Amino acid sequence: MPEGRYDRQLGLPELGNGGQQKLAAAHITVVGAGGLGSSLLFSLAGIGVKNLRIIDHDTVSLTNLNRQFLYTPADIGLNKAEQAASRLAAYDPDLKLEVFAKKVDETNIYELIEGSDLVIICVDSANIRYLLNETCCRLGISYIDGAVNAFYGYISYIIPRSSACYVCQNGPLHHVDRPEGSRTGTAMVLGTAPAVIGSMQAQLAASVILGCSQAVPGNRYYYNGKDQSIDMVRHQRDPDCSCCGTADLYKDGEMGK
Ligand SMILES: [Zn+2]
Numbered sequence: 001m002p003e004g005r006y007d008r009q010l011g012l013p014e015l016g017n018g019g020q021q022k023l024a025a026a027h028i029t030v031v032g033a034g035g036l037g038s039s040l041l042f043s044l045a046g047i048g049v050k051n052l053r054i055i056d057h058d059t060v061s062l063t064n065l066n067r068q069f070l071y072t073p074a075d076i077g078l079n080k081a082e083q084a085a086s087r088l089a090a091y092d093p094d095l096k097l098e099v100f101a102k103k104v105d106e107t108n109i110y111e112l113i114e115g116s117d118l119v120i121i122c123v124d125s126a127n128i129r130y131l132l133n134e135t136c137c138r139l140g141i142s143y144i145d146g147a148v149n150a151f152y153g154y155i156s157y158i159i160p161r162s163s164a165c166y167v168c169q170n171g172p173l174h175h176v177d178r179p180e181g182s183r184t185g186t187a188m189v190l191g192t193a194p195a196v197i198g199s200m201q202a203q204l205a206a207s208v209i210l211g212c213s214q215a216v217p218g219n220r221y222y223y224n225g226k227d228q229s230i231d232m233v234r235h236q237r238d239p240d241c242s243c244c245g246t247a248d249l250y251k252d253g254e255m256g257k
Helices: 019-025 035-047 062-066 080-091 109-113 126-139 166-170 192-210 248-253
Strands: 027-031 051-055 096-100 118-121 143-149 152-158 220-224 230-233
Touching (some): 027 035, 027 109, 035 051, 035 080, 035 143, 126 166, 143 192, 152 192
Parallel strands (some): 051 096, 118 143
Antiparallel strands (some): 143 152, 152 220
């Protein structure tokens, strides 16, 4: 019998009984193809997720290469989403890749994430994180959040109108809005931290798609890259949340833009 690409995982009960087909059929949108996105995208493609939408307007720079291993020095100056797709297509020619070399904003976010079974947030901007949270809540699309700083990071799985959302966890935007210069994208981060957190996001995504995730939606899982511990911080859905808690947002089935 010829060897298959997924032979080493098909023996797992979660994969063998239609699980591999679930991975192949899932449509996953990845917002941000930087440090988190590099390990996330390779991991998802590796296990057999076939439908990937990659969104990133940014171009590759030399300072990205300590953590964004989708790219090589030859990619410097080129768009990340396009170069990521090129690299992944070589890794698995069967991938169905959608590429959006666009900056996510209020005018395009619906078209960018509509139709996704799961959105994975790999951005370094608080503003975009809030916008994605609000849009996912409105569209009822579950998403996985992730962020890194220095040696540390966290992941969280959000089910809109069921678990705590990002606003339930953090409060409204004005409480944490920071000047552009303090974005984590320009902050210091050890290159291995996003590799770990991006892989954790991929592992969580796989478990969610396979229906075997035991992570508590709405809670956050914090990874400490110095002592290697993972701590869970509980978050309850806030009935008065300005994003997911009020009846106003969804009154009359309103899902408008
Ligand atoms: Zn909320």
